[in-house]
Amino acid sequence: DLLRVLSDVRESVEDWEKMRDAALRIAEGLPTEPTAGDLRDEEVEEARELLRWLADDHFTFLGFREYELRP
Numbered sequence: 001d002l003l004r005v006l007s008d009v010r011e012s013v014e015d016w017e018k019m020r021d022a023a024l025r026i027a028e029g030l031p032t033e034p035t036a037g038d039l040r041d042e043e044v045e046e047a048r049e050l051l052r053w054l055a056d057d058h059f060t061f062l063g064f065r066e067y068e069l070r071p
Contacts, residue, residue, distance in 0.1 A: 012062050019061035027051035 027048045054061075 012060075015064075016061055019064045020055045022064055022066075023051045023055045023061070027055075 030044050030048050
């Protein structure tokens with residue numbers, strides 16, 4: 001069990017920077033222009049600020065999964 005736990009910790013530590021970079025990439029990729037009406041500009045900016053805040057060492061990323069949403 002100890003070896004399994006140490007392996008999980010090692011994987012998280014090795015992938016942490018990649019997950020942090022993904023959060024910043026997503027923050028930058030959020031729309032800067034008005035959306036189709038589903039979200040207000042303030043909500044998009046709030047999400048962008050949250051992702052940046054998390055990536056600024058306020059959160060420990062342990063995993064990441066990306067989904068593709070289709071209309």
